[in-house]
Amino acid sequence: MREAAAVSTPNPLQRIPGVAMVLVLLIALFSVIAPGFLSAANLSNVLVQSTILTMLALPMTLIIMTEGLDLSMGAVLTLTSLCVAVVSLATKSMLLGLGAGLLVGTAFGVANGWLVAIVGIPPFVATLGTLGMAQGLSLIVSDGQSVVGIPHSVRDIYSATLLGVPVPIVMALVTYAAFHGLLYHTRFGTYIFALGGNREALRYAGLSPNKLLIAVYAIGGAMAGIAGLLMTARMNSGHPTAGLGLEFDAIAAVAVGGTSFERGNGWLLGTLLGVLSVGVLRNGLNLISLPSSVQVASVGVLVIVALFLDGLRSRA
Amino acid sequence: MTDITKDAIAPPRSFLSQDAIQVFYRLLAAFLICAALAVLSDSFLSLGNILNVLRQASLTFFIASGLTLVVLTAGLDLSVGANVALSACIAGTVIHKTGSPALGILTGLACGGIVGLLNGIMVTALRIPSFIATYGMLWVLNGLAYWYMAGETLHGFPAGFRQIGSGYLFGLPIPVYLLLVFLGIGTFFAQRTIWGQEIYAIGANPVAARLSGIPVARRLLLVYAVSGTMAGLASIIFLSRLNSAEADIGESLTLPAIAAVLIGGTSLFGGVGTVFGTFIGALILTLVLNGMNLLSVSANWQPLVTGVIVILAVWLDMKTRRRAQ
Numbered sequence: 001m002r003e004a005a006a007v008s009t010p011n012p013l014q015r016i017p018g019v020a021m022v023l024v025l026l027i028a029l030f031s032v033i034a035p036g037f038l039s040a041a042n043l044s045n046v047l048v049q050s051t052i053l054t055m056l057a058l059p060m061t062l063i064i065m066t067e068g069l070d071l072s073m074g075a076v077l078t079l080t081s082l083c084v085a086v087v088s089l090a091t092k093s094m095l096l097g098l099g100a101g102l103l104v105g106t107a108f109g110v111a112n113g114w115l116v117a118i119v120g121i122p123p124f125v126a127t128l129g130t131l132g133m134a135q136g137l138s139l140i141v142s143d144g145q146s147v148v149g150i151p152h153s154v155r156d157i158y159s160a161t162l163l164g165v166p167v168p169i170v171m172a173l174v175t176y177a178a179f180h181g182l183l184y185h186t187r188f189g190t191y192i193f194a195l196g197g198n199r200e201a202l203r204y205a206g207l208s209p210n211k212l213l214i215a216v217y218a219i220g221g222a223m224a225g226i227a228g229l230l231m232t233a234r235m236n237s238g239h240p241t242a243g244l245g246l247e248f249d250a251i252a253a254v255a256v257g258g259t260s261f262e263r264g265n266g267w268l269l270g271t272l273l274g275v276l277s278v279g280v281l282r283n284g285l286n287l288i289s290l291p292s293s294v295q296v297a298s299v300g301v302l303v304i305v306a307l308f309l310d311g312l313r314s315r316a
Numbered sequence: 317m318t319d320i321t322k323d324a325i326a327p328p329r330s331f332l333s334q335d336a337i338q339v340f341y342r343l344l345a346a347f348l349i350c351a352a353l354a355v356l357s358d359s360f361l362s363l364g365n366i367l368n369v370l371r372q373a374s375l376t377f378f379i380a381s382g383l384t385l386v387v388l389t390a391g392l393d394l395s396v397g398a399n400v401a402l403s404a405c406i407a408g409t410v411i412h413k414t415g416s417p418a419l420g421i422l423t424g425l426a427c428g429g430i431v432g433l434l435n436g437i438m439v440t441a442l443r444i445p446s447f448i449a450t451y452g453m454l455w456v457l458n459g460l461a462y463w464y465m466a467g468e469t470l471h472g473f474p475a476g477f478r479q480i481g482s483g484y485l486f487g488l489p490i491p492v493y494l495l496l497v498f499l500g501i502g503t504f505f506a507q508r509t510i511w512g513q514e515i516y517a518i519g520a521n522p523v524a525a526r527l528s529g530i531p532v533a534r535r536l537l538l539v540y541a542v543s544g545t546m547a548g549l550a551s552i553i554f555l556s557r558l559n560s561a562e563a564d565i566g567e568s569l570t571l572p573a574i575a576a577v578l579i580g581g582t583s584l585f586g587g588v589g590t591v592f593g594t595f596i597g598a599l600i601l602t603l604v605l606n607g608m609n610l611l612s613v614s615a616n617w618q619p620l621v622t623g624v625i626v627i628l629a630v631w632l633d634m635k636t637r638r639r640a641q
Contacts, residue, residue: 069447121630122584124392124447125574129627132571136620144616248455251448261445291466293563297459303452307444 018309019257019273026277030284037287044166048158050279051168052077052234055227056250057275058179058268059220061259064251065266066195066213068116068123070220072108073250075134077243080105080228082138084154085147085238094153097232102225108134109221113214138240147238158233168230175223180268192216193265245296252299253278255306278302335590338581338636342596349603357610365606367489373602374495375553377595379569380576381502382432382546384594385539387577388506389519390586391446393540395435396547396573398457401566403427403551405461408470408561417477424555425548431457432544436537454570461563471560481557491553495595498546502591515539519586571622575601578629583637601625 030037037043056073063070080101088097108130115126160167183189191212194202202209231242257274259266281302282295353360379396386393407424411417431453438449483490506512514535517525526532550569555561580597582589604625605618 071451115627119631120634121627124394124451125578125584125630126627128394128571128574129623129630132619132623132626134623136617136623139616139619140614245455245458248451251451255448261448291463293459293462295459297456297463300452300454300456300459304438304442304444304449304456307448307452308438308442 019270019277022256023273023277023280026280026284030280030287034284034287037284042283042287046276046279046283048166048168049283050275051172052227052230053246053249053253053275053278054172054272055175055223055230056246057253057257057271058175059216059223060247060250061254061257061266061268061271062179062183062192062216063123063220064254064259064261065192066216067262068213068217069127069251070112070217071124071127071247072112072131072134073127073220073224074243074246074248075131075138076105076108076221076224077228077231077246078240079108079134079138079141080225081231081235081242082141082147082228082238082240084229084232085150086141088154088232089147089150092151092153094151094157094229097154098226098229101228102222105221105223105225105228106218107221108224109218110214112221113217116217117210117213142238142240144240146240148236150232150237154229154233155236156233158230168234171226171230175226176268176272183266183268188212188215197265248296248303249278249299252303252306255303261307339590339593339596342579342581342593342600346596346600346603349600349607353603353607353610357607360607360610365610367492369599369602369606370492370495371489371557372606373595373598374489374491375550375557376569376572376576376598376602377495378498378546378550378553379573380580380594380598381498381591382543383573384502384577384580384582384589384591385506385515386446386543387519387582387584388515388586388589389536389539390522390584391439391536391539392574392584393432393435393450393543394447394570394574395431395450395453395457396543397566397568397570398454398461399428399431399544399547399566400551400554400569401563402431402457402461402464403548404555404561404565405465405470405563407548407551408473408555411473411477411555412470415474417474420477420555421552424552425545428548428551429541429545432541432547433537435544436540439540440533440536458563458566461566465561465563467563469560469562473556473559478556478559481553481555482559491557494549494553498549499591499595506591511535511538516587519588521587568619571619571626572601572605575622575626575629578626578633581633583633584630588637597629 056077060070060073083104084097084101087100088094091097112127112130115121115130116123157167162170183192191202191207195209195212195216199209202212232238235242253274254271255261255274256277257267257270257272259271278299281298285295285298359365379400383393383396403424406427407420410423411420435450435453438444438453439446442449480490485493506515514525514530517528517530518532518535522532554565576598577594578584578597579600580589580593580595582593601622604621608617608621
């Protein structure tokens with residue numbers, strides 16, 4: 001396993017079939033059984049609704065590449081969404097709201113990274129602890145109530161268009177471009193591959209794996225902050241359970257996208273296709289009027305199948 | 317063999333074993349919390365409140381005791397809370413439909429056990445890392461419970477059935493007797509049976525365990541099935557105590573159960589810990605939450621405090637063990 005990990009270059013050609021096939025199958029399935037699925041309005045709806053998930057799933061890919069996990073992302077997004085709502089309500093300024101969300105999100109990200117890298121707590125337990133903390137803070141900040149009456153400047157972000165393209169989609173595309181550049185075209189990106197594949201090599205090269213790890217988790221927290229702005233804009237309010245379970249959809253997208261949980265190689269385009277798969281699955285089940293509970297269960301099954309296949313690949 | 321060689325072979329024995337010292341620290345912590353609460357709040361030392369703490373701790377303990385075995389094998393079961401919710405909903409329906417509490421209890425235990433078995437199959441046969449497999453299971457169960465209940469609440473169960481969770485026997489709540497029984501069974505199983513010792517061996521070194529002929533996959537299946545069945549048992553206690561069942565009752569149960577295991581000194585890296593430690597862990601956590609309640613801190617603070625406790629417990633555990641080595 002170590003030998004395979006040392007050569008941690010992604011091999012997209014091998015994986016394109018997997019996740020692309022899942023996406024094509026889902027689209028084919030729902031265009032047959034769900035009336036109205038293929039309409040332009042619905043497809044653009046799927047894209048817009050996938051934007052928040054994209055912003056979580058991309059950093060989640062990096063975190064999982066380091067053989068880590070961030071279970072706190074959904075709860076942190078809830079908290080940052082509330083921060084955006086509360087601060088923009090108090091100051092009437094969208095930018096100050098975004099700043100607050102970014103700050104709180106990054107703080108949680110750094111805390112996660114510190115607990116994992118310096119204290120050495122296994123990621124899934126460290127982030128489970130911070131999940132509880134973010135959830136608790138959300139309840140405390142909001143007192144269990146929705147925060148309503150936020151300024152139009154926040155709400156408009158979700159419905160505005162830029163050159164005919166909805167702003168959330170523009171934001172998601174910019175995010176994707178940024179992550180693609182970061183992972184495949186910078187030295188930092190190479191280090192991320194090494195964090196999961198060969199941490200010793202980083203140490204021998206005179207780098208600090210701990211600092212890099214903290215940076216990766218901090219990016220995750222910051223992205224949860226930006227996604228928090230979108231969430232508040234989308235719901236036109238802050239709600240103490242807004243992001244409940246979103247980290248699960250993000251993990252599902254990464255897993256379906258072919259990023260391995262054990263070998264430190266990730267594939268961002270796969271994650272993007274994974275996000276769309278989860279989005280299509282939820283939208284399609286919604287159209288054939290299955291309740292959201294069934295959607296949750298089916299995403300769970302999707303993850304387990306994807307991981308099973310991942311396990312098969314690693315043994316092959 | 318002379319006395320000299322005996323001395324040379326046997327390591328010097330300290331007065332107390334490392335495990336006993338760990339347990340002692342935790343009992344001391346529990347005692348200190350009790351003392352602080354007795355000073356801060358008048359109602360803490362009332363009989364009613366103490367029985368309430370024990371009853372509450374027993375609920376956490378049922379879930380956490382099965383989880384302890386899983387953590388001993390260096391695994392984790394994140395699905396326990398959702399398992400409690402689904403088992404409670406299904407058992408509640410069976411009691412309503414058939415009017416037979418016994419049938420309902422069996423259904424609840426079976427439902428929990430089957431879910432646990434599925435977890436075990438995912439971990440052993442499909443080789444999915446346990447925290448991810450059970451995390452996926454969490455959402456599958458959550459979805460199933462919400463779909464099955466469709467927003468309804470089940471309530472109103474036979475008086476005899478409600479005695480299990482809310483009744484008293486010789487002045488003590490019935491769940492406390494169950495707690496003592498399962499504490500005894502769990503401790504005996506883990507410490508005094510071959511299977512229990514094999515579970516420790518798997519957690520300490522899975523490769524060595526396999527090479528020494530332990531059927532690792534079968535023991536892991538057993539451990540996850542036990543964890544699921546204990547969640548099923550907790551669902552019955554929950555059902556009979558609250559006299560109602562909803563799809564969302566499990567959401568606040570997983571983190572406290574994990575906290576109890578970790579406070580109790582069971583190591584996330586496997587092979588170290590005891591069921592008795594988990595009992596003290598459940599007691600400490602319940603004391604803290606009860607104290608917050610008595611000091612009229614809003615319940616909104618509970619997840620935050622539980623999260624902090626989880627991280628502190630792991631941190632302390634790692635620190636003391638590092639020093640011990």
